[in-house]
Amino acid sequence: MVDDKLKKNIFIVNFSRPAERLIEWLLALSASLSILTTLTIVSILLVESYTFFKEVPVLDFLFGTEWKPLYTPRSFGVLPLVAGTFITSLIACLIAMPFGLLTAIYLSQYASKKIRSIIKPLLEILVGIPTVVYGYFALYFITPILKNFIPQLNVFNALSAGIVMGIMIIPVVSSISEDAMSAVPRVLREGAYALGATKLEATFKVVIPAALSGIIASFILAISRAFGETMIVAMAAGSTPVLTLNPLQSVQTMTGYIVQVSLGDTPFGSIGYKTIFAVALLLFLLTLILNIIGKTLVKWRRTTY
Amino acid sequence: MQFPLRSSPQKDSALKNTEPIIKFENFSFYYGKKKVISDVSFPVYKNSITALIGPSGCGKTTVLKSINLLYRENPEARAEGKIIFEGVNILNDKYDVVELRKKIGMVFQKPNPFPGSIYDNVVFGPRIFGVKNRKKLNDICERSLKLAALWDEVKNDLRKSALNLSGGQQQRLCIARTLALEPEVILLDEPASALDPFSTLKIEDLMYQLKNNYTILIVTHNMQQAARISDYVAFLFAGEDMIARLIEFGKSNEVFIKPVKKLTEDYIVGRLG
Amino acid sequence: MEKNNLLVERPIKCRIRYKYILDKAFKEVTLLASIISVLILAFFLGGIFLKGYRWLDWQFLTGVPSRFPEKAGILPALIGSVWLVILTAAFAIPLGIAAAIYLEEYSKKGVLSDLINLNISNLAGVPSIIYGIIGLAVFVRFLAFDRSILSGALTMSLLILPVIIITSQEAIKAVPRDQWEASLALGATKWQTIRHAVLPSAFPGIITGIILALARAIGETAPLITIGALAFIVNIPRTPMDPFTVLPIQIYNWASRPQKEFSEVAAAAIIVLLLLYLILNATAVIFRKKTEKRIR
Known part of the structure; x- marks a missing residue:
């Protein structure tokens, strides 16, 4: 069925064959831009890091426990930044995983269509709110509230940054987990119901085990998201690179450090400037590995059912 | 422990028992506003095999899912009339759903083993009804698998994933899973349609043995199968109005x-659907 | 006729009642978990509104940043954000749609297109600050666009391109193909067919994806900090080569100051930013509703 409008258009716009070929080339060029982007990211991170690692041995960087790159005496042990990233992400995951999973269970098992159509867009809005707003929440709302209960809490601390980051990534966990749980074949649920299982029992004994790879994938992708999150930690977690897992202290994450250098007046080409590329390379590799594992798990689930 | 012996293929042996365990009375079914089944009434006799036959899409599976109230998982679905079980009309909420499903087991068209081991699958029902005793669970598992004629094939692999079994084995596992709850009635929804002829024979064999102790209601497309194994047969047919009725x-x-x-004759000899 | 009754009848009745209670309770727990994040957020948004609304006036919208909170305004940041979004859209939309068309309609399904798709989905997961670092190295330094709107928009384009490509691909995939062969049979070329038989139907879906991507661009902060978008700009940017700041960076800057008044000014700026974000989201929702209707 072709409508008249379509017919008319086809005769008016009559490209010649070379033009057709040109269009295809232009489209292909646009698609290959993504490959170019990846190559640029990798090569720049590698090249700049290479010049950095010519001055600082890789092992000193990876396993050093002191991070003082801007003032002499300098030291370039990245572990304090990794610890900062780890502790804030851990707190975020402790919030996001249970709440995200429970949300996914509610949406896929209990909620009526109507309620689902209200809650899902709300969660989508939640995950898209500019992170600088979340940073503001952490600094001006969560920290003061927490301080009532924990007097020794630092103004900048990993705890409130982690909590707010957790709230932000709940939808990451819930949407991927919900997809996985909704994809569990209906006959499997019905099989459980037919044996007298309640929804609760069917969920925990059948649906969750069957959707496990997707749920784990949602966790991994959430961790990756937490690792790369920047503004919340830059605003609320502080800028003290210390090797600690104490959530009440001020810490600095990998992303927070990059922001700190960017705001300062570190000259181009200096060793301090190069550190951000080395840190960025580490962050890139960590998130890349997590993303690949997560996406493979999501796909694997799709092929098993 | 006593296991049912294989009964003689003499069909009339079970027919002596004419006490209905389930009775459909003026049963109708709706999806949203659309009527799909109209005014069906027939009895299901104890310790016999009743076959539901009819062209696809005539509501045979819906009839099965009404008996264990599984249709209620679909908020659009609604049943009218009566299904009498143990003297109670189960459609009007008097009968507890979970208790009902414990007494009326169901085996689905496609084998649907749960993720997990063979053992976990078989004792799924007993476990959710609170049986924790290891010994008891082991007994239930062994007994059910033997009843389902699967024990000899899997007794050394109870801890292995149920998903590794063949299709026929999976379906017998699903039957064992149902038997583990010692139901009164077993509903089978084309249990052999996804299986090869050999596995089909095994399942038919199994039904023969089971009917001594259980009441079986089976949906099937296969006329030979229905003729081979059933004691009673109900023929459902949807006319041009797409509403299924009981023809015979x-x-x-x-x-x-x-x-x-x-109409029945036409269907049986293959002139219909 | 006797069965081995391994399941004892009596305790089962209690057990069933217990099961129901547990099931009901769990349903409420999951419901609570689903809405709690939304509730917390609503609570915070209310708090931000209370903190900032007093500062929202004409002077605030049209003023420039100042050392004195009562004189501070967001005009340069607002204009900077608008510049940035428009330029980003100009770069990313054509490229993104073109790439999606190529991947869905032209590229032979095979290793190469799998590789490109995998690559795009990985790019979508790269932390935004990494894009900032690439922008710094490529646009600010190597191409010497300096800390201009152009550098910012190019960086932001790279960041949102994967999102636009992925959503456009999905929209194109969802177009029913009944017009496809008819159009080719009329002698239309492949591109004409795509242009007139595929793209119009995919359009609402593509627009939805684009708006959501732009909503992300308007809120992104980290990559712009990295490329050096300055926080203290009193001049309104007039060309793409001017230095600039954006609303989120202005908020970050004010929020980082110790004075209480500046935190309130930041709250007022957040209200403006969230309004922009919500307007974009609402538009996207409207377009999505349209798509859903059309598919039905």
Whole structure:
């Protein structure tokens, strides 16, 4: 069925064959831009890091426990930044995983269509709110509230940054987990119901085990998201690179450090400037590995059912 | 422990028992506003095999899912009329759903083993009804698998994933899973349609043995199968209005040999659907 | 006829009642978990509104940043954000749609297109600050666009391109193909067919994806900090080569100051930013509703 409008258009716009070929080339060029982007990211991170690692041995960087790159005496042990990233992400995951999973269970098992159509867009809005707003929440709302209960809490601390980051990534966990749980074949649920299982029992004994790879994938992708999150930690977690897992202290994450250098007046080409590329390379590799594992798990689930 | 011996293929042996365990009375079914089944009434006799036959899409599976109230998982679905079980109309909320499903087991068209081991699958039902005792669970597992004629094939692999079994084995596992709850009635929804002929024979064999102790209601597309195994047969048919009605119900050896209705005859000899 | 009744009848009745209670309770727990994040957020948004609304006036919207909170305004940041979004859209939309068309309609399904798709989905997961670092190295330094709107928009384009490509691909995939062969049979070329038989139907879906991507661009902060978008700009940017700041960076800057008044000014700026974000989201929702209707 072709409508008249379509017919008319086809005769008016009559490209010649070379033009057709040109269009295809232009489209292909646009698609290959993504490959170019990846190559640029990798090569720049590698090249700049290479010049950095010519001055600082890789092992000193990876396993050093002191991070003082801007003032002499300098030291370039990245572990304090990794610890900062780890502790804030851990707190975020402790919030996001249970709440995200429970949300996914509610949406896929209990909620009526109507309620689902209200809650899902709300969660989508939640995950898209500019992170600088979340940073503001952490600094001006969560920290003061927490301080009532924990007097020794630092103004900048990993705890409130982690909590707010957790709230932000709940939808990451819930949407991927919900997809996985909704994809569990209906006959499997019905099989459980037919044996007298309640929804609760069917969920925990059948649906969750069957959707496990997707749920784990949602966790991994959430961790990756937490690792790369920047503004919340830059605003609320502080800028003290210390090797600690104490959530009440001020810490600095990998992303927070990059922001700190960017705001300062570190000259181009200096060793301090190069550190951000080395840190960025580490962050890139960590998130890349997590993303690949997560996406493979999501796909694997799709092929098993 | 006593296991049912294989019964003789003499069909009439079970027919002596004419006490209905389930009775459909003026049963109708709706999806949203659309009526799909109209005014169906027939009995299901104890310790016999009743076959539901009819072209696809005529609501046979819906009838099965009404007996264990599984249709209620779909908020659009609604049933009217009566299904009498143990003297109670189960459609009007009097009967507890979970208790009902414990007494009326169901085996689905496609084998649907749960993720997990063979053992976990078999004792799924007993476990959710609170049986924790290891010994008891082991006994239930062994007994159910033996009843389902699967024990010899899997007794050394109970801890292995149920998903590694063949299709026929999976379906017998699903039957074992149902038997583990010691139901009164077993509903089978085309249990052999996804299986090879050999596995089909095994399942049919199994049904023969089970009917001594259980009441079986089976949906099937396969006329030979229905004729081979059933004691009673109910023929459902949806006319041009797409609403299914019960055309004929009777003893299998009568319906298959000399059906009363022309429509039934046409369907049995393959002139319909 | 006797069965081995391994399941004892009596305790089962209690057990069933217990099961129901547990099931009901769990349903409420999951419901609570689903809405709690939304509730917390609503609570915070209310708090931000209370903190900032007093500062929202004409002077605030049209003023420039100042050392004195009562004189501070967001005009340069607002204009900077608008510049940035428009330029980003100009770069990313054509490229994104073109790439999606190529991947869905032209590229032979095979290793190469799998590789490109995998690559795009990985790019979508790269932390935004990494894009900032690439922008710094490529646009600010190597191409010497300096800390201009152009550098910012190019960086932001790279960041949102994967999102636009992925959503456009999905929209194109969802177009029913009944017009496809008819159009080719009329002698239309492949591109004409795509242009007139595929793209119009995919359009609402593509627009939805684009708006959501732009909503992300308007809120992104980290990559712009990295490329050096300055926080203290009193001049309104007039060309793409001017230095600039954006609303989120202005908020970050004010929020980082110790004075209480500046935190309130930041709250007022957040209200403006969230309004922009919500307007974009609402538009996207409207377009999505349209798509859903059309598919039905």
